[in-house]
Amino acid sequence: MAGRTMIERLRDPSEKSLGVLLLAPAFLLLLLIVVYPIATLIFNSFFDMRLSGGSGGFKFVGVENYLLVLKDPDFWNATGNTVLITLVTVPGALVVGLGLALLANLPFKRQWPVRLALLLPWALPLAFAGLIFAWFFHTEYGVVNDVVRRVWPGSEPTMWLLRPNWAFAAICLTIVWKTSSFMALILLAGLQMIPKSLYEAAEVDGASRWQQFWQITIPMLMPSIIVALIFRTITALQTFDIPYTMTKGGPGNATETLAMLIHKTTIDYLDVGYGSTLAVFMFLLSLVVTGVYLKRIGRNA
Amino acid sequence: MTIPQGKGLIVLAAAIVVVNGFFPAVWILLTSLKSEAELVSKPITWWPHDPTLANYVQAFTDQPLLRYLGNSFAVAVLSTILSLFVASLAAYAIARLNLRHRRLILTCIVASSMFPLVTLLVPIFQTMRALNLLNTYTALVLPYTVLNLPVCTLVLVSFFQSIPKDLENAAMIDGCTRLGALWRVVVPLAAPGVFTAGILAFVNAWDEFLLALSLNASASMRTLPVGITLYQGEFTFPWPIISAALVVAIVPVAVLIAVFQERVVGGLTQGGPEGLTARGA
Amino acid sequence: MKRLKLLPALALIAGLAVSIGTTSAYAQTTLRVFSGGANQRPDLMRKLFDQYQAANPGVKIEIETGGATSELQRQYLSTVLNAKDSAIDIYMIDIVNPAQYFGAGWLEPLNAYVGSPADAMKPYLPVYLQSNVVDGKVAAMPGFADAMFMYYRKDLLEKYKIAEPKTWDELAAASKKIQAGEGNPNLQGLSIQGAPIEGAVCTFLLPYWSQGKEFNDASGKLTLDKAAAVKGLNQWLSMVDAGVIKRNVAEVKTPDTVNEFKAGQVIFAINWGFAWDRFRMDKDSTVQGKVGVMPLPAMAGGKSATCVGGWQWAVSAFSKNKAEAAKLVKFMATPATSKFLAVEGSLLPTIQSVYVDADVVKSVPRFKDAANVVIAGRAARCPGLRAGQRRGPDDDERRARAHQEARRGRG
Numbered sequence: 006m007a008g009r010t011m012i013e014r015l016r017d018p019s020e021k022s023l024g025v026l027l028l029a030p031a032f033l034l035l036l037l038i039v040v041y042p043i044a045t046l047i048f049n050s051f052f053d054m055r056l057s058g059g060s061g062g063f064k065f066v067g068v069e070n071y072l073l074v075l076k077d078p079d080f081w082n083a084t085g086n087t088v089l090i091t092l093v094t095v096p097g098a099l100v101v102g103l104g105l106a107l108l109a110n111l112p113f114k115r116q117w118p119v120r121l122a123l124l125l126p127w128a129l130p131l132a133f134a135g136l137i138f139a140w141f142f143h144t145e146y147g148v149v150n151d152v153v154r155r156v157w158p159g160s161e162p163t164m165w166l167l168r169p170n171w172a173f174a175a176i177c178l179t180i181v182w183k184t185s186s187f188m189a190l191i192l193l194a195g196l197q198m199i200p201k202s203l204y205e206a207a208e209v210d211g212a213s214r215w216q217q218f219w220q221i222t223i224p225m226l227m228p229s230i231i232v233a234l235i236f237r238t239i240t241a242l243q244t245f246d247i248p249y250t251m252t253k254g255g256p257g258n259a260t261e262t263l264a265m266l267i268h269k270t271t272i273d274y275l276d277v278g279y280g281s282t283l284a285v286f287m288f289l290l291s292l293v294v295t296g297v298y299l300k301r302i303g304r305n306a
Numbered sequence: 307m308t309i310p311q312g313k314g315l316i317v318l319a320a321a322i323v324v325v326n327g328f329f330p331a332v333w334i335l336l337t338s339l340k341s342e343a344e345l346v347s348k349p350i351t352w353w354p355h356d357p358t359l360a361n362y363v364q365a366f367t368d369q370p371l372l373r374y375l376g377n378s379f380a381v382a383v384l385s386t387i388l389s390l391f392v393a394s395l396a397a398y399a400i401a402r403l404n405l406r407h408r409r410l411i412l413t414c415i416v417a418s419s420m421f422p423l424v425t426l427l428v429p430i431f432q433t434m435r436a437l438n439l440l441n442t443y444t445a446l447v448l449p450y451t452v453l454n455l456p457v458c459t460l461v462l463v464s465f466f467q468s469i470p471k472d473l474e475n476a477a478m479i480d481g482c483t484r485l486g487a488l489w490r491v492v493v494p495l496a497a498p499g500v501f502t503a504g505i506l507a508f509v510n511a512w513d514e515f516l517l518a519l520s521l522n523a524s525a526s527m528r529t530l531p532v533g534i535t536l537y538q539g540e541f542t543f544p545w546p547i548i549s550a551a552l553v554v555a556i557v558p559v560a561v562l563i564a565v566f567q568e569r570v571v572g573g574l575t576q577g578g579p580e581g582l583t584a585r586g587a
Numbered sequence: 588m589k590r591l592k593l594l595p596a597l598a599l600i601a602g603l604a605v606s607i608g609t610t611s612a613y614a615q616t617t618l619r620v621f622s623g624g625a626n627q628r629p630d631l632m633r634k635l636f637d638q639y640q641a642a643n644p645g646v647k648i649e650i651e652t653g654g655a656t657s658e659l660q661r662q663y664l665s666t667v668l669n670a671k672d673s674a675i676d677i678y679m680i681d682i683v684n685p686a687q688y689f690g691a692g693w694l695e696p697l698n699a700y701v702g703s704p705a706d707a708m709k710p711y712l713p714v715y716l717q718s719n720v721v722d723g724k725v726a727a728m729p730g731f732a733d734a735m736f737m738y739y740r741k742d743l744l745e746k747y748k749i750a751e752p753k754t755w756d757e758l759a760a761a762s763k764k765i766q767a768g769e770g771n772p773n774l775q776g777l778s779i780q781g782a783p784i785e786g787a788v789c790t791f792l793l794p795y796w797s798q799g800k801e802f803n804d805a806s807g808k809l810t811l812d813k814a815a816a817v818k819g820l821n822q823w824l825s826m827v828d829a830g831v832i833k834r835n836v837a838e839v840k841t842p843d844t845v846n847e848f849k850a851g852q853v854i855f856a857i858n859w860g861f862a863w864d865r866f867r868m869d870k871d872s873t874v875q876g877k878v879g880v881m882p883l884p885a886m887a888g889g890k891s892a893t894c895v896g897g898w899q900w901a902v903s904a905f906s907k908n909k910a911e912a913a914k915l916v917k918f919m920a921t922p923a924t925s926k927f928l929a930v931e932g933s934l935l936p937t938i939q940s941v942y943v944d945a946d947v948v949k950s951v952p953r954f955k956d957a958a959n960v961v962i963a964g965r966a967a968r969c970p971g972l973r974a975g976q977r978r979g980p981d982d983d984e985r986r987a988r989a990h991q992e993a994r995r996g997r998g
Binding site: 020021023024027028030031034035037038039041042043045046104105108111113117118119120121122123124125126127128129130131132133134137138140141145146147148151154182187190191193194195197198228229231232235236239242243245246263264267268271272277280281284287288291292295296299 | 316319320323324325326327328330331333334345346348349350352391392393395396398399403404405409411412413414415416417418419420421422424425426428429430433448449451452455456457459460461464465467468484498499501502505506509512513515530531534535545548552555556559560563564567570
């Protein structure tokens with residue numbers, strides 16, 4: 006196509022050059038903001054960088070950090086907690102979020118209370134959501150124990166956040182509360198894309214609401230569900246703010262997540278090399294989980 | 307659509323949802339009207355027994371709250387617009403073009419969000435310093451855009467994919483270029499997805515703490531989440547004042563995203579994919 | 588990236604050329620000072636900086652505030668310093684940080700400016716020689732002190748004719764007697780802070796120190812005596828079991844103790860120096876005129892000891908104006924400055940002689956008694972809990988953490 010002018014080519018570029026053009030802004034931004042930090046992080050993970058260790062803090066140690074991580078009981082404890090939080094809160098948020106989205110999609114006379122209820126948890130700054138719920142679960146000044154006291158007068162108040170299992174449950178509940186908004190938002194948008202004609206046709210065929218839900222709504226919503234799950238899973242594996250503000254990982258390290266261990270290692274102990282290695286493990290964990298989902302998306306496309 | 311049978315149950319569910327969603331916000335509102343001394347009364351009180359607006363006065367006088375609010379808005383709005391623009395281009399390429407490594411490209415974009423931010427903080431700080439951008443809106447807008455890129459791109463990819471290709475072809479036969487078809491046909495049809503991605507990007511930027519703390523440390527460029535932490539001190543945590551500041555922070559966001567969300571649900575009353583599908587088919 | 592980094596450098600060179608051309612009388616130095624959050628009183632520091640600027644016309648001082656708590660400050664500072672940022676010349680840092688930050692190479696040794704450690708630290712409370720001198724180098728100079736005090740309800744002790752308790756057991760007995768006499772189920776005997784906050788390390792160490800044991804040796808190494816630590820811990824636990832300390836002590840933070848004491852729900856309270864004015868002067872305090880301060884009790888056979896905190900001035904190793912910065916740090920650590928902060932802001936002096944200064948005693952009479960408490964004070968340099976290395980959990984850390992866990996596990 007030698008005869009095409011510059012302008013014509015710009016107006017109607019070939020598939021490949023259009024692709025490069027469209028993807029360029031995204032990749033330039035990634036290159037500028039995160040590629041260098043990620044490269045630094047991977048580089049650091051091969052060094053002994055205990056900044057305050059007095060060793061000057063920069064020594065190549067090969068994969069020693071990686072081996073140490075595998076032997077570190079704190080790493081396994083934090084990974085276990087993180088995986089458990091993910092397994093509880095991702096399905097939890099999906100179920101609650103789907104319920105929210107379906108409710109918000111119903112033609113109520115007054116829609117704003119449900120819509121706003123769906124948004125408020127999302128609008129509350131994350132750093133404060135944990136503090137507010139920690140307060141709700143406070144032994145003396147918490148609403149939860151106040152309700153318990155009203156229902157069963159004279160009962161001994163439970164110390165929710167000081168008992169490992171209760172603290173864990175309280176954290177999961179808070180995360181589900183805070184993140185189901187995110188799920189609901191994406192699913193609600195997905196619901197809008199389902200052609201109403203499908204329901205009308207099903208109605209004609211005599212399908213019940215229940216059948217319509219399983220045979221139309223869920224399959225048609227699948228792409229949105231997967232997108233929501235991918236991000237909810239990635240963020241669940243990075244859970245930090247809520248346990249950090251509610252329990253600081255306590256009692257003991259019963260609620261310490263991987264992100265909190267990384268934070269503690271890099272900020273409090275100033276062990277940059279080891280912190281980077283932990284971050285690489287977190288990345289691998291996310292990648293494996295997300296890979297499974299993304300395969301699904303690829304297939305759909 | 308009508309409200310299905312079992313109306314009572316549905317209304318009950320809605321009531322639970324409303325209470326659940328509103329409770330913490332209402333609690334914060336009530337606390338903002340109490341005195342700090344009331345908070346240690348045993349048993350605790352629900353309604354403020356001596357309501358006061360003093361906490362709001364103090365929230366505005368202790369810290370430049372409006373300034374923080376303005377900074378947060380500027381950063382969140384700018385990064386939302388930029389995220390949507392960049393992500394919709396990338397999403398279109400991934401969803402529609404016949405590229406060879408589509409899944410790899412998508413995985414790369416999504417994978418950028420898999421590292422904990424705290425470990426990327428120092429190099430990002432160094433980059434922004436090298437670009438002489440510390441303590442500017444840009445210092446936050448650029449990283450926030452990148453943080454939002456994965457979720458926005460993926461949401462948009464899934465919505466773009468659900469729009470029938472025929473519609474686009476029809477538009478191109480009518481004389482649109484490919485990019486013209488993207489802006490005039492694909493993006494408007496995927497409006498629920500675009501607005502949803504916008505809301506997600508906005509709130510993520512609005513919420514972010516760690517980068518804001520380090521990159522925009524000067525008082526005049528501080529954002530709201532960082533600003534609100536300054537009401538506390540080493541030895542003090544004045545819940546009533548912090549609650550007042552939180553109310554001031556939540557209300558505008560809730561209103562704004564509620565307006566946007568109307569577009570998600572109400573935006574497709576005319577036309578909508580099904581009408582067009584019929585035409586395309 | 589390389590080209591982008593060049594741009595500011597070029598701008599700088601151009602700027603320098605211009606400024607060399609135009610500066611005539613004296614070189615103007617701008618010092619940027621990070622001075623913490625509101626509790627570190629940037630308002631008073633500003634006044635001192637203004638004095639300094641008036642006396643040194645070539646210097647301009649800018650304040651950067653940020654991070655309301657020690658924890659948030661650490662988060663911010665570790666990013667800025669790890670990035671070797673030269674924008675800030677002087678840092679105000681928590682007493683637990685000099686050793687760690689100096690070890691990381693972030694702080695400029697001040698020996699060349701203030702003399703040998705022994706000479707430089709002579710005027711100050713003994714605790715600063717321990718916390719601010721690292722490996723024979725002066726890492727930071729004391730700004731102002733803080734300490735944990737034992738506040739108590741004078742009216743209640745008088746009512747039950749009880750003298751100030753000297754040991755923890757006496758304190759527990761006194762509490763039981765008053766609690767029984769008052770019949771108020773919400774009245775706590777002793778309020779301490781067990782929540783995972785900065786001060787919790789102090790709470791853990793108070794009964795340990797009061798057996799006459801040391802936590803760090805002269806070089807800052809952890810010297811935890813395990814038996815004594817367990818004994819100290821059991822002291823707290825037995826008081827929880829006896830109902831003197833409340834059950835959910837692991838949830839109690841500094842403001843909780845203050846607010847509960849103000850509300851008349853506490854007989855004895857351990858808290859930092861600022862609490863005194865809150866008890867006495869806050870409008871909503873129900874205990875105005877009923878509060879006393881006394882030395883902390885000891886374990887039977889031990890001696891009273893408290894936890895000393897406070898804020899230090901340090902010069903950034905990345906500063907481009909180190910000499911000027913060190914001069915300002917020296918000024919901020921003089922007796923005159925200490926006196927100003929004591930009189931204007933009731934901030935505890937770092938220098939013994941200031942406690943008995945006539946003007947100080949006149950405006951803050953309680954400081955005269957406080958001197959004895961503070962001189963006997965210790966600081967936790969906590970290598971195991973904070974400043975040390977994490978890689979391959981070492982024994983010190985495991986031991987220290989085991990105690991923390993034991994403490995919280997009992998709740």
